[in-house]
Amino acid sequence: MTARLIEIARIARVSVATVSRALNGRPGVGEHTRRRIQALATQMRYHPHANARALVTGQIPFLGLVVPDITNPFFPSLARGAEEEAFRRGYSLLLLNTNWAPERLRQAFDLLTSRRVGGLLLAHSIRLSDLPGQDPEVLRQTMVMAGVEAPSGTGIRAVTVDDRAGGAMVARHLLEQGYRRLGFIGGPRQDPSCRLRHEGFREVLSRAGRSRMGQVSFGEWSVESGYRQVKALLARREWPDALFAANDLLALGAAEAMREMGLSPGPAMGLVGYDDIESVRWTAVPISSVAQPESDVGREAVRRLIAMIAGETPEPDVRLLPRLSVRASSRRFPDPCPAPQEDPQ
Amino acid sequence: MTARLIEIARIARVSVATVSRALNGRPGVGEHTRRRIQALATQMRYHPHANARALVTGQIPFLGLVVPDITNPFFPSLARGAEEEAFRRGYSLLLLNTNWAPERLRQAFDLLTSRRVGGLLLAHSIRLSDLPGQDPEVLRQTMVMAGVEAPSGTGIRAVTVDDRAGGAMVARHLLEQGYRRLGFIGGPRQDPSCRLRHEGFREVLSRAGRSRMGQVSFGEWSVESGYRQVKALLARREWPDALFAANDLLALGAAEAMREMGLSPGPAMGLVGYDDIESVRWTAVPISSVAQPESDVGREAVRRLIAMIAGETPEPDVRLLPRLSVRASSRRFPDPCPAPQEDPQ
DNA sequence: CCGGGGTACGTAATCGTTTGCGTGGACGTC
DNA sequence: GACGTCCACGCAAACGATTACGTACCCCGG
Incomplete structure (x- = not known):
């Protein structure tokens, strides 16, 4: 049990009001008694009772x-x-x-x-x-x-x-790296984040020329869904040469599907995820991802x-603006000037 | 502002005490008035003021x-x-x-x-x-x-x-898989978890014959440290054929070091981590790890x-007892009867 | 010498509950 | 009809703080 205000008051031979004022630095207390009370309080290990205080102050x-x-x-x-x-x-x-x-x-x-x-x-x-x-x-x-x-x-x-900005960053990055036809795999179509990331991505592409837009597909926010979506995509005639996965779980599934098709993320087929979870740093080819603040x-x-x-x-x-962590999965050209170790442990 | 007891009391034309008793299911209130008060309370959206209650009940x-x-x-x-x-x-x-x-x-x-x-x-x-x-x-x-x-x-x-049990589980598993000389890499030598995991590991090995114990090394709880420890270990004459990393960060670093030496975790050199973090599922060869409850x-x-x-x-x-998640990094023999999909996403 | 103003403190109300105790009425018993 | 029991309820004191207001005192100017 910590001390109460009233106990300090009794010992100091003053009223509780004075003690309260003294300890809270309110005016109306003599300098001498204030010191005396403060000393007493620390000595008696006084801690204000948060609940009681909250009750009256609101x-x-x-x-x-x-x-x-x-x-x-x-x-x-x-x-x-x-x-x-x-x-x-x-x-x-x-x-x-x-x-x-x-x-x-x-x-x-x-x-x-x-x-x-x-x-x-x-x-x-x-x-x-x-x-x-x-x-x-x-x-x-x-x-x-x-x-x-x-x-x-x-x-x-x-x-x-800013999900839209994030999507746009990915598109710009992939275009800069020289990828030509960019596909998109997403979570639930009606999910706001998914929609905005897709829109930002799409806008940049349409400004760069309509032909840059590859297939688009939606599903759930899961590894499994990413895997399935990519498998379906790669069953078609025309492949994209880079993929934007609207979240990292999708990206992990996508990478796995690509691997199974003898295709590894990187120059052959770019891959960028979203969220920058730990796991994407440790895949066989580390996956680029958009990091959120x-x-x-x-x-x-x-x-x-x-x-x-x-x-x-x-x-x-x-x-707030997200930030793109570029890794091997979306680098077509070796980094010209090797940046200071991006993922130091 | 939610209603107060006193407001309910006024409307119901009873005292606050009665309202309190009625709502808290305490005896001393007639069945009729109790219902009346309860109805009024829900109608007036009464929620007890947690602070005030706490103050008196303690x-x-x-x-x-x-x-x-x-x-x-x-x-x-x-x-x-x-x-x-x-x-x-x-x-x-x-x-x-x-x-x-x-x-x-x-x-x-x-x-x-x-x-x-x-x-x-x-x-x-x-x-x-x-x-x-x-x-x-x-x-x-x-x-x-x-x-x-x-x-x-x-x-x-x-x-x-039970860290000791966790260490023991790893040792038993590796021996069962037919690994012969088991090395250990750890975090800080004086860290209790590290010490206990090591002890459990060591005990099983010494019962299995002293010759099973390979090199032992300590460092910090980091990827970097795991990398360095393995590099150092593999610079020596005699290699272990399996490694127990006392935590998953170490294991990730270890895997990287092994890969650089052209050695991948698995039959050639077993690897088991500890903590079962998400990332160990996504390395090129998924890493076995001890999962904590x-x-x-x-x-x-x-x-x-x-x-x-x-x-x-x-x-x-x-x-509590940890549980070992066995993955490819420590499987020497293909699973005889393929268990129901260990990591379903 | 009186009054005004400032300082240092005490008194008591207040926050919204819970709960011990008192009280009046209904009811039953001898 | 007097008396004891119970029940349903009200009264008021807590819980531990903050704070508006009142008051005693001192000091100083006119």
Whole structure:
């Protein structure tokens, strides 16, 4: 048990009000007694009771981070950035792993209404139907989307990554490397990320001449799907000479399919993935991939959320830029000036 | 703003005490008024104010999970298991990422003294010197180690994974596959995990005949170190015909070194790693590895922590068993009866 | 000598619950 | 008809802080 305010007050022969003022640096306390009280407090190992303080001030020093699956490597980095920023500002971060269960998503909002958290960071794609009977005005003031678009029309703040720009980067890179016909394999056709990555990719290609666009195919976000899509693609007459896989799982499956056809990613057929997960560095031919600034997403989202809770108007929404990690799977020419070791361990 | 007890009370024309009793299912309320109040509560969207309740009951519905780096794939799985179990029991899980800074570790304990959390899950190797001036008795009642040994002599509860058994499994597997001289490459010599994995490995070998033990070497937990250790090993006269890398980063480096020497993991030279991170599935030759039951560690640790907080005596410490994922890097003979697809995506 | 203003502190209300204790009425028993 | 029991409910004190307001005192100017 740590000491209470009242115990310090009794020993110092003053009222609790004075002790509170002294320790919080508020005016209205003599310099002498202030020192005396502070000394006493550290000596008695006083720590303010966070709950009691929260009850009266109305400030809740907790933020909730809602993720579908913390095991997915995108989220730990996001969590790391968010946690760091939150702690710096005196907040603690709650982890909520919904495991994709709508039920768990509801519980996350309950945390808001039961005042366990002061705000919510949603790194979880949601539909409007997932917000049943929540006051939209409240949501707008206590929620920030992190890494996903806000449901349209809700006016909820969001910090996202520019998927369209990512897709465009890939297209430009592949063209620069001299690839001629660029194919695309994706996840679910209606998934926003998938759609935007595809659009960015396509736009660059159409500016470079329509003939550059190879086959396009969609499926799921899985290794298996990547494998199947590539197998199907390579069964046709005309092959692309490079592939953009809209996520790294797809890319891993694609690489495997290519290998089985006696084709290895690289000069013969370029391959670029998306997300830059660890695994793509360790395939037989390391796979190029678009890296997302997950930590920054977390950090920026927290900054906005805290500002909103404090009643300030947060900075406007941002769309952070991804970065392309070029590896052997999409290098047609040996690097002219060998860059300083891209993947140092 | 959600409704308060007092507002419900006014409308129902009863006292707050009655409302509280009605909603919490406590006796002392007539069946009729109880229904009336419950109906009113749901209609008015009442949610109890967790903080206020916590203040009077003294129960704090938060647990802290302290990890050095959530980005390390061991911890998300642990966090997942812990979060799931905690939520099931009505607790929320705080994420504390120390980033290895002792300063941040101190802050974690402050959360305990300032009553922000009711207990701490430490998935973070610590020394006694990291617990400065903490009352050891308090720690024993509010902390559980998860995945790491407790500092000896502290009597702190711990849920760990049996590293010695893991090492032994590897040795037995390699011998079964017909490998003759087994080498070992490790992380820091004084690291407990490294030491135990080595001991388990060594014990099995010495029972199988001293001659089975090849070279042993230590370094750091990194790809780079694995690479260097293997290069050094293969510079000697007598080669082992299989290697146990005490963690997967080392194994990845080892595989790379072997490849550079024109040697690929498999029948020619066996290789087994430890931790079973995603990346080892995607190397040119997929690498066998010892998988740890991280989720179970988290879950079991939470169960014990909650029991302790509730004043019950928790179940005794456990040492969970790891599981070996056999892949091509350590298969000398083709699988006689092809098991049902080990790594389905 | 009186009054005004500033300083240093205490008193008490407040945040939203839970809970021990008191009380009035209905009901049953002798 | 008096008395004891129970039940359903209200009253008020907690929990541990913050903070508006009141008050005693000192100092200084007119």
